[in-house]
Amino acid sequence: MSTFTIDTSTSRATPTPAPMKRLTVPAIRKAKGATPLVMLTAYTCRMAQILDPHCDILLVGDSLAQVVYGLPSTIPVSLDMMCAHGAAVVRGSYHSLVVIDMPFGSYEESPAQAFRSASHILKETGAAAVKLEGGEAMAETIAFLSARGIPVMAHIGLTPQAVNALGGYGARGRGEAERAKLMRDAIAIDEAGAFAVVVEGVVEPIAIEISAKIGCPTIGIGASAACDGQVLVIDDMLGMFDRVPRFVKKFADLSGQIEAAAAQYAQDVRSRAFPTPDQTYQPKSGPSDA
Numbered sequence: 001m002s003t004f005t006i007d008t009s010t011s012r013a014t015p016t017p018a019p020m021k022r023l024t025v026p027a028i029r030k031a032k033g034a035t036p037l038v039m040l041t042a043y044t045c046r047m048a049q050i051l052d053p054h055c056d057i058l059l060v061g062d063s064l065a066q067v068v069y070g071l072p073s074t075i076p077v078s079l080d081m082m083c084a085h086g087a088a089v090v091r092g093s094y095h096s097l098v099v100i101d102m103p104f105g106s107y108e109e110s111p112a113q114a115f116r117s118a119s120h121i122l123k124e125t126g127a128a129a130v131k132l133e134g135g136e137a138m139a140e141t142i143a144f145l146s147a148r149g150i151p152v153m154a155h156i157g158l159t160p161q162a163v164n165a166l167g168g169y170g171a172r173g174r175g176e177a178e179r180a181k182l183m184r185d186a187i188a189i190d191e192a193g194a195f196a197v198v199v200e201g202v203v204e205p206i207a208i209e210i211s212a213k214i215g216c217p218t219i220g221i222g223a224s225a226a227c228d229g230q231v232l233v234i235d236d237m238l239g240m241f242d243r244v245p246r247f248v249k250k251f252a253d254l255s256g257q258i259e260a261a262a263a264q265y266a267q268d269v270r271s272r273a274f275p276t277p278d279q280t281y282q283p284k285s286g287p288s289d290a
Ligand code: KIV
Pocket: 041, 059, 060, 061, 062, 063, 064, 101, 155, 198, 200, 221, 231, 232, 233
């Protein structure tokens, strides 16, 4: 099923939407303990159109750093990048709640800085919520934004924006101190009013414990099937990369299919098998041509 009928005789860029009621933040919050929430990242309008009918939440993740821009980490991502991709995903979706990542450096300084950045993101994109990384240290900011009409999804565990402090992308919660810290983070962001929390790259028992303990839905990535939902980076699950984290399941082999299509195209161009009469324009035959 698709929410779109795309009229290619006019423009690929202006599809005819079949509007559905977009999921709201309260609806997502209420999904705790019900059917698991389905969340995927999206960075472009066309991908949003394809994913929208199947998802509850589309995340415009700052993972676009590596996935779209070939950057080494999420650190260099700017507000402008998030706004441009966020607006495209909102334009391409009618059903899913769209959540946009706040980039590194746009919110950590103070709740006021976070409000300025988050309100800019919501105004520029039309999205309904933002996501930010951090637990206890971000609780005050989450409460500040939530009280001022900006729904916040939190992100704890393996937080990629903190790669320089964490020293890499390894799983969290292996020792007692880390486990206790993760639980404190989860309780703090829940009490601060986060409407959901991404729990990334943590040992499974702590993901299960957090999901049972806190009131908002947990969305797992490298966490546990017991979370209240799951998220994956779209290009990872489509098989666009050879190397992916061990928590990724590849649901397709798109890079293989794209390579095969490109190789076939190259062969057809070089052998002049493409274009054929089907793909070329011929003069109309008639009296004026005589
Ligand atoms: O940036 C991102 O894609 C994310 C997900 C991995 C949760 O934060």
